[in-house]
Amino acid sequence: MSKYVLRETALHLLTRIGEQGGFSHVLLDREIKKQNLSTQDGGLLTEIVYGTLQRRDLIDFYLQPYLTKQKKLKPWVKWLLYMSVYQMKFLERVPDHAILHEAVEIAKKKGHKGISSLTNGVLRNVQRNEARDLNEIHDPIERIAIETSHPKWLVERWMEQFGETITIEMCRANMQHLPMSVRIQPLRISKSEAMQELVDGGYEVEESIFSSQGLIIKKGNILNHPLFKNGKLTVQDQSSMLVAEMMDLEEGLSVLDACSAPGGKTTHIAEMMKDEGQVLAYDLHDKKAKMVSKKAEQLQLTSIEASQADSRKLQDIHPEHSFDRILLDAPCSGLGVLRGKPDIKYHKKEEDIYALRKIQDDLLAHLAPLMKEDGKFIYSTCTVDKHENEEAVKSFLNDHQDFTVDPSFIKDLPEPLRKSVGLSEYGLQIFPQQWDTDGFFLTRFVKR
Structure with a gap:
């Protein structure tokens, strides 16, 4: 061209x-x-x-x-x-x-x-x-908003929630290229084999600290490599890989992925269970549920069953205490993925956060009864906002006194993340500047 x-x-x-x-x-x-x-x-x-x-x-x-x-x-x-x-x-x-x-x-x-x-x-x-010269702008919040092309309301919100240093670092990180990361399909290739094949092909690769299956592509277009085309690698951000790693998975479990599209976490769950067990994946839109099925097919995974449904109504389909593990990767404002989807910051409004929180609360409340007594329930979002993350968790726990954040959540995190600035009693907030990843939040509930 x-x-x-x-x-x-x-x-x-x-x-x-x-x-x-x-x-x-x-x-x-x-x-x-x-x-x-x-x-x-x-x-x-x-x-x-x-x-x-x-x-x-x-x-x-x-x-x-x-x-x-x-x-x-x-x-x-x-x-x-x-x-x-x-x-x-x-x-x-x-x-x-x-x-x-x-x-x-x-x-x-x-x-x-x-x-x-x-x-x-x-x-x-x-x-x-x-x-x-940016020094023409006397308002410091407006200056960082213009310098980093973020809406002023968002900079003000982050300043209030996380302080000046984290906000400025985050805004500047959102202007940088996001490194490509991929996940091996361990039932089809080992990490060492994949790394060797990529290095032999001229790629620069290093291991991820977030997942035993994760690789960071420092140089080379992975989308053109046969390993990707043949379904032995799948593209997934490192922070997103952490979800399945923190679900304490084993073979034979019954798992519900309530908001599953496009299927990266769903397929990771199946891989970690060695494709033995049952992964029921739902999405509100039929087209997106079909995307999950297609991804499972590409990776040659057979334990995934993807269907269209409103996950706020799954109690009409499944009785209480049906699942060993539940994942709610909730619909959110997406403020953690601005590096890869920069248009989000111009289209989102502050009121969107509050509208989404209502959906998050509803999903948490309707999915909780489906967890087995000794089960585990993971809540995650790809946003950086306390209202959608820590405050949503706090509200859920206040309304569901039989649930608590899993006491072993922190010790099960990869070692470098255990002292993260984003850790609180409600979960882990990952900021994009910390590990060169998307911004992300996750936590894990258990019954008291």
């Missing part, structure tokens, strides 16, 4: 994501497959789209002095400027003259002479002048 067409594609995706609320990871993956892009072209397209989204508000701050006389820009023109400035300021390997030329050509093709002249003038100003 020519660089001109690639940048046209990036502009189309950014406009759709930024203006219509499309999901960046879904649209990017679809486009790369549709165009059958090479690793190099797919990497550049991903870099431009994610990088522009991650720094949208900072780029807008840089552009404002050159747009003061302009009427409201058409959305595509705004995103053309955003993506061009991102490349000029943050991508050293792409020469400015190439970025400028192709931006002007795109403006000519999509608009008219006035728009191409505007594009040329604004970008030449950006090229000639030093970047605007």
Whole structure:
């Protein structure tokens, strides 16, 4: 694909994501497959789209002095400027003259002479002048919000919940590339075999501290490797791998995964049980339940049965005390996965957190009776927010006096995590800057 067409594609995706609320990871993956892009072209397209989204508000701050006389820009023109400035300021390997030329050509093709002249003038100003100084912003919270392109309400919320140091570190981490991590399918390949095969193929790999099955890919596109294509590896963030590791699994158990799509944790559970036992996986949407079935099939796991259901109504299907283990990986605000899904921070509103909490409370209350007396119940989210995490756990325990956080939860964590700053009496909050992972929360309940 020519660089001109690639940048046209990036502009189309950014406009759709930024203006219509499309999901960046879904649209990017679809486009790369549709165009059958090479690793190099797919990497550049991903870099431009994610990088522009991650720094949208900072780029807008840089552009404002050159747009003061302009009427409201058409959305595509705004995103053309955003993506061009991102490349000029943050991508050293792409020469400015190439970025400028192709931006002007795109403006000519999509608009008219006035728009191409505007594009040329604004970008030449950006090229000639030093970047605007963030010290112009006197409010310290607004400054970090603009510097890291997070909504001000979210920075204020995190400052209040976690303090200044953690908040600033987290916001800055959310602007960085998230390393790819994968999980071996241990019934089909050992970790040492997988590592050797990857190293022999020119990949840089290291073991994860979060999971005995986890590998971190430091260099190389794992999606192109036969181990991934043949279902011997599956992509999963390290923090997500911790869930199955903390479920105290063994062969032959009956396990409920209440909100299972896309199936990463479901399949990990089955693997840890050596595919012996029963894993009932539910999702509210039939299409997503089918995704779980497809993932199980890819990994050649037969103990998983995926179905559509509202998990708040599973007592209509299963009697009380049916399951040895229950996993509720709850619907949440997703504020822990902003590195890989940067569009979330622009679409989420503070009130969404409170609406989601109602669903989390309902799910916890309706699933609890399904656990056996000597069972274990894991609650997890991919967010960083006390209202959805520690406070949800506290509320559940207040309403269910027969439950408690498992006293052995902390000692069962991987050793480096046992003294984490995110540990509380209610569970473990993982911050994205700590281990170069997604932000994540999990805890484990047992009966008193």
